[in-house]
Amino acid sequence: MYKTQTIKEKIVERYSSLVDNSDQFTNAVKKPLKQTFRINSIKGDKDKILNDMRNYDASIKKIPWCDNAFETDLTNLGSSIQHFSGQIYIQELTSMVPPLIVSNIIKQKTVLDCCAAPGSKTTQMAEIMNNEGHIIANDARHGRIKSLRGNLDRLGITNTTVTLRDFNSFPNTSADVYLVDAPCSSEGTIRKKNAVARKWRQHDYDRFSKLQKNLLKKACEMAPKGSTIIYSTCTLAPEENENVISQILDEEDIDLKKININGLKLDNGVTNWKEEDYNKEVKKCARMWPHHNDTDAFFLARMEKC
Amino acid sequence: MLKLIEKEKKDDIIKYCLERFGLRQKNLERYHWYEGSKNRIFIGPEKVKRINPESLGLCIFRLDKTPKPTTNFIQLFGEKINKNYIILNKTETVKICKGENLKKKIDVEAGFVALKYKSISLGCAHWNGEIIKNQIPKSKFCNINFL
Numbered sequence: 001m002y003k004t005q006t007i008k009e010k011i012v013e014r015y016s017s018l019v020d021n022s023d024q025f026t027n028a029v030k031k032p033l034k035q036t037f038r039i040n041s042i043k044g045d046k047d048k049i050l051n052d053m054r055n056y057d058a059s060i061k062k063i064p065w066c067d068n069a070f071e072t073d074l075t076n077l078g079s080s081i082q083h084f085s086g087q088i089y090i091q092e093l094t095s096m097v098p099p100l101i102v103s104n105i106i107k108q109k110t111v112l113d114c115c116a117a118p119g120s121k122t123t124q125m126a127e128i129m130n131n132e133g134h135i136i137a138n139d140a141r142h143g144r145i146k147s148l149r150g151n152l153d154r155l156g157i158t159n160t161t162v163t164l165r166d167f168n169s170f171p172n173t174s175a176d177v178y179l180v181d182a183p184c185s186s187e188g189t190i191r192k193k194n195a196v197a198r199k200w201r202q203h204d205y206d207r208f209s210k211l212q213k214n215l216l217k218k219a220c221e222m223a224p225k226g227s228t229i230i231y232s233t234c235t236l237a238p239e240e241n242e243n244v245i246s247q248i249l250d251e252e253d254i255d256l257k258k259i260n261i262n263g264l265k266l267d268n269g270v271t272n273w274k275e276e277d278y279n280k281e282v283k284k285c286a287r288m289w290p291h292h293n294d295t296d297a298f299f300l301a302r303m304e305k306c
Numbered sequence: 307m308l309k310l311i312e313k314e315k316k317d318d319i320i321k322y323c324l325e326r327f328g329l330r331q332k333n334l335e336r337y338h339w340y341e342g343s344k345n346r347i348f349i350g351p352e353k354v355k356r357i358n359p360e361s362l363g364l365c366i367f368r369l370d371k372t373p374k375p376t377t378n379f380i381q382l383f384g385e386k387i388n389k390n391y392i393i394l395n396k397t398e399t400v401k402i403c404k405g406e407n408l409k410k411k412i413d414v415e416a417g418f419v420a421l422k423y424k425s426i427s428l429g430c431a432h433w434n435g436e437i438i439k440n441q442i443p444k445s446k447f448c449n450i451n452f453l
């Protein structure tokens with residue numbers, strides 16, 4: 001177990017060869033993140049909710065690349081009436097990206113959220129879907145299912161079925177979109193106070209990588225032709241990102257698609273790491289570096305089943 | 307565990323929603339209705355074969371001797387509720403969100419009521435003519451700093 005400061009230094013050092021600007025990266029990692037949230041229009045009109053909030057918080061700013069995301073100088077919006085009534089959800093900006101990239105294909109559709117708890121992305125997708133269609137939100141841990149259930153209740157989500165299962169043994173289920181928001185070493189959350197410090201261990205990369213590959217493989221195997229599979233992690237480690245996608249590309253019948261979001265800077269996936277070459281296609285994956293958009297770090301891949 | 311609700315029970319709830327809260331049937335039509343353990347009523351998506359759900363949709367009622375709306379229900383349909391609701395002031399809202407009851411003179415029929423702060427639906431309470439008895443689940447209690 002390391003102190004947060006030591007981990008920050010280790011992470012900066014580990015990725016200095018991958019990053020475009022080491023100084024900016026180092027500075028961004030040291031800077032704490034602002035609290036960000038999104039509005040849950042299932043519980044009211046977006047403008048009305050914002051106006052109500054602006055009565056006590058003049059610092060609210062809109063995030064340019066996400067219609068529904070906002071940042072604030074307040075640190076405890078969890079004690080606001082909007083949070084109590086489910087009109088807002090406090091969420092990291094990076095975590096909002098996976099639902100955003102499928103927002104135009106999930107309305108009235110079926111989504112299988114393979115590792116869903118505590119439900120940030122499930123509830124965001126439900127809002128995008130206007131509480132229609134169907135989300136199956138699965139997680140393997142009972143304790144985390146409880147927080148998922150709490151969030152679904154608070155946000156008034158009616159289009160979701162919750163299942164408690166190791167996804168590796170999930171029954172074959174046909175869906176239009178599969179989201180594998182995989183457990184990971186969480187390095188990307190380094191700007192959050194103590195978020196990584198509790199968990200970070202060097203040797204975890206291999207363990208996570210195996211786990212992630214199995215989960216993604218399972219989703220790819222059950223996905224019908226033409227369906228979309230999203231893989232995401234909140235780590236910078238290529239072992240858990242491009243490495244996993246590269247193996248899946250070699251073994252499964254899938255195409256990798258490029259990801260674009262207006263106004264959001266996304267870096268390409270890396271094709272080589274620690275003397276290992278990956279399938280060249282993994283360039284199409286997207287990396288989010290903390291200094292590019294003033295966020296956490298994040299990784300995304302968008303696949304289509306052939 | 308979850309089974310489709312019997313038609314009479316569903317009709318009773320729909321009738322209660324209209325009579326008690328003025329909530330029209332059309333707001334409740336698009337859902338599949340289920341009955342779970344402890345007489346809990348859920349609205350949600352269609353059940354998928356071969357999947358054994360932990361839960362499905364949202365718990366909106368408990369059917370004891372009479373229908374009892376949940377805070378989930380009041381919060382979700384609050385905007386459409388036009389009868390038997392109580393608008394609270396700031397101090398009362400803070401107390402209710404903390405889990406307290408309120409003593410207040412109001413002109414509402416005895417029974418379950420919807421609590422609102424301005425147009426924000428807070429949850430369910432029971433009015434017995436003297437006390438507004440908080441029905442918000444403990445797990446939701448919160449010290450509100452911003453309103």
Ligand SMILES: C[S@@+](CC[C@H](N)C(=O)[O-])C[C@H]1O[C@@H](n2cnc3c(N)ncnc32)[C@H](O)[C@@H]1O
Nearest residue numbers: 115116117118119120121140141166167181183
């Ligand atoms: C990164 S978190 C998911 C966060 C979530 N998608 C959200 O946006 O709120 C990863 C989740 O994977 C779950 N998990 C780990 N192993 C799993 C498995 N074998 N099957 C299903 N879920 C698993 C963990 O319990 C954890 O909740």
